[in-house]
Amino acid sequence: MIVADKKREQIIEGAIKRFSHFGIGKTTMNDIAEDLSVSKPSLYYYFPDKKSLIVGVIEKVFTDYFDLLKKKYNPDDTVENILFQTIEIRNSFFMKYFMLRISEGLPDIFNDDAMKKKLTALKDSEKVFYAEIFERAQEKGEIKHENMAHIAELYLESLMGLTNMCIMELGKDLLPDKKTVNRMTQKQKDLSSIFTRGLSVNKH
Amino acid sequence: MIVADKKREQIIEGAIKRFSHFGIGKTTMNDIAEDLSVSKPSLYYYFPDKKSLIVGVIEKVFTDYFDLLKKKYNPDDTVENILFQTIEIRNSFFMKYFMLRISEGLPDIFNDDAMKKKLTALKDSEKVFYAEIFERAQEKGEIKHENMAHIAELYLESLMGLTNMCIMELGKDLLPDKKTVNRMTQKQKDLSSIFTRGLSVNKH
DNA sequence: CTTTGACTAAAATATTAAAAAAGTCAGAAA
DNA sequence: TTTCTGACTTTTTTAATATTTTAGTCAAAG
Numbered sequence: 001m002i003v004a005d006k007k008r009e010q011i012i013e014g015a016i017k018r019f020s021h022f023g024i025g026k027t028t029m030n031d032i033a034e035d036l037s038v039s040k041p042s043l044y045y046y047f048p049d050k051k052s053l054i055v056g057v058i059e060k061v062f063t064d065y066f067d068l069l070k071k072k073y074n075p076d077d078t079v080e081n082i083l084f085q086t087i088e089i090r091n092s093f094f095m096k097y098f099m100l101r102i103s104e105g106l107p108d109i110f111n112d113d114a115m116k117k118k119l120t121a122l123k124d125s126e127k128v129f130y131a132e133i134f135e136r137a138q139e140k141g142e143i144k145h146e147n148m149a150h151i152a153e154l155y156l157e158s159l160m161g162l163t164n165m166c167i168m169e170l171g172k173d174l175l176p177d178k179k180t181v182n183r184m185t186q187k188q189k190d191l192s193s194i195f196t197r198g199l200s201v202n203k204h
Numbered sequence: 205m206i207v208a209d210k211k212r213e214q215i216i217e218g219a220i221k222r223f224s225h226f227g228i229g230k231t232t233m234n235d236i237a238e239d240l241s242v243s244k245p246s247l248y249y250y251f252p253d254k255k256s257l258i259v260g261v262i263e264k265v266f267t268d269y270f271d272l273l274k275k276k277y278n279p280d281d282t283v284e285n286i287l288f289q290t291i292e293i294r295n296s297f298f299m300k301y302f303m304l305r306i307s308e309g310l311p312d313i314f315n316d317d318a319m320k321k322k323l324t325a326l327k328d329s330e331k332v333f334y335a336e337i338f339e340r341a342q343e344k345g346e347i348k349h350e351n352m353a354h355i356a357e358l359y360l361e362s363l364m365g366l367t368n369m370c371i372m373e374l375g376k377d378l379l380p381d382k383k384t385v386n387r388m389t390q391k392q393k394d395l396s397s398i399f400t401r402g403l404s405v406n407k408h
Numbered sequence: 409c410t411t412t413g414a415c416t417a418a419a420a421t422a423t424t425a426a427a428a429a430a431g432t433c434a435g436a437a438a
Numbered sequence: 439t440t441t442c443t444g445a446c447t448t449t450t451t452t453a454a455t456a457t458t459t460t461a462g463t464c465a466a467a468g
Contacts, residue, residue: 007410028460039412044462110375154394161365168368171314190358198402211441232429243443248431411468420459430449437442 008046010036012056019057020097024105029053054105055118061100062122065093069129079137083192086133087159091185094163098176130156134199143199155195162187212250214240216260223261227303229310233257255313259322265304266326269297273333283341287396290337291363295389298367302380334360338403347403359399366391 014036018027029050033040047053068089073082109115131152137143145151166184170176176184218240222231233254237244251257272293277286313319335356341347349355370388374380380388 029462030460040461041413041463042411045410048462050461150394154391154398157366157369157391158362158395161367161369162361163365164368164372165361165365187358187361190354191362194358194399194402196402198398198400233431234429244430245432245444246442249441252431254430409468412464412466414464416461416463418459418461420457422455422457424453424455426451426453428449428451430447432447433443433445435443438440 008056009060011043011046011053012060015053015057016060019054020099023099023101024054050106051109051112051115054109055114057100058118058122061093061097062125065089066125066129068093073133075136079133079142080193080196082133082137083196084189086130087185087188087192090159091163091181091188095176095181104173127152127156137196141201143196144201145199151199155192158191158195159188162191212260213264215247215250215257216264219257219261220264223258224301224303227305227308228258229308254310255316255319258310258313259318261304262322262326265297265301266329269293270329270333272297277337279340283337283346284397284400286337286341287400288393290334291389291392291396294363295367295385295392299380299385308377331356331360341400345405347400348405349403355403359396362395362399363392366395 011032015027015032018031018035029040029043032053033043043053047056069086072085072089074085075082077085127149131149134143134145134148134152134155138145138148163184166180166187167176170180215236219231219236222235222239233244233247236257237247247257251260273290276289276293278289279286281289331353335353338347338349338352338356338359342349342352367388370384370391371380374384
């Protein structure tokens with residue numbers, strides 16, 4: 001079983017390499033198999049279909065993301081700094097795995113039930129993480145609000161909204177360059193500063 | 205000239221009716237001509253091509269939007285209430301003219317130079333309007349910041365970002381229903397409250 | 409339990425023909 | 439002279455089809 005799981009992981013990592021370089025839509029199961037020097041049926045032994053492999057890839061990337069978020073999370077820091085830190089991590093993953101954007105992959109991938117379920121689960125995990133940040137800041141007396149889960153959702157959607165605005169400014173199917181991401185990051189940080197101040201307990 | 209301009213306006217209004225009902229892509233110059241009981245060359249007498257007509261339509265809709273914004277704008281109100289008011293107007297236009305979304309129209313419309321120029325000009329006008337709101341609030345001593353133009357841009361992009369998030373949740377090519385828009389409006393208002401509080405001068 | 413070569417079925421892509429729409433022009437009507 | 443039109447040409451979309459690519463299967467071997 002250990003060995004089997006190891007092979008599974010290897011396949012996922014091979015797939016990530018292809019996906020994040022060429023995109024999901026331009027990567028075939030044959031490509032992945034050839035990269036790993038195995039046959040296609042071997043892939044299908046570990047994953048019933050391509051969608052399952054994509055789900056596995058997304059799962060892995062998000063796990064790495066959450067792990068890094070938690071690793072770098074310092075509860076003793078100010079909310080503002082914690083948010084700055086998370087923005088940096090968020091955007092580094094955004095850039096690194098930009099090609100993974102699911103919408104550009106298989107056309108009806110959002111109609112897939114397992115995919116939708118997994119994605120909402122991952123999104124919820126992120127919301128929970130941000131809610132915890134805000135709740136601990138409240139416990140520390142930094143900020144105050146009746147419904148921190150609501151605040152976390154609003155904050156996260158605002159961040160993602162700013163991200164989308166920046167993507168839209170880029171022409172379609174164009175990779176975001178360092179400069180664009182920096183500008184985006186700055187906007188997200190500016191918003192975070194105003195946001196935390198807007199929730200703050202103390203006079204400024 | 206007055207008469208000519210009047211005819212021009214009639215054409216634009218006819219086009220708006222078609223566009224906002226069926227979308228730009230599904231509306232032909234013949235449709236518009238037939239609606240107005242004129243021949244197609246008549247349309248081309250007033251507009252050199254379809255893109256120019258689209259620009260005219262967009263210009264008209266934005267002008268109506270700005271006019272209503274300015275009409276309903278009460279400088280004596282609190283920033284928060286002013287922003288609430290503008291959000292309501294913004295989203296009413298968003299719903300009414302949702303079908304106009306340019307991206308769904310002609311495929312390479314964003315490559316058109318006149319279109320890009322017009323759109324950035326209109327976006328800038330909106331930014332200026334919001335900047336003025338924030339600046340007057342600063343003059344009244346409600347809020348404070350070194351660069352209100354920057355703040356206005358950040359605020360506007362955050363609002364638009366939230367709008368996009370709500371559109372994305374809807375399945376592709378699905379009209380936003382009242383419920384969705386209400387939820388979106390609430391989020392925008394919540395953000396506005398936190399945002400203004402984050403810029404506020406006084407203790408809360 | 410894993411892996412594979414050789415296969416089938418489904419989907420994406422390229423090709424072409426037909427239809428629809430954009431855009432033009434000489435000349436008529438106001 | 440300004441505004442408008444019927445009849446036209448050119449360009450773009452759409453529809454139909456053939457071709458290739460890719461997802462997914464299976465019997466059998468290591």
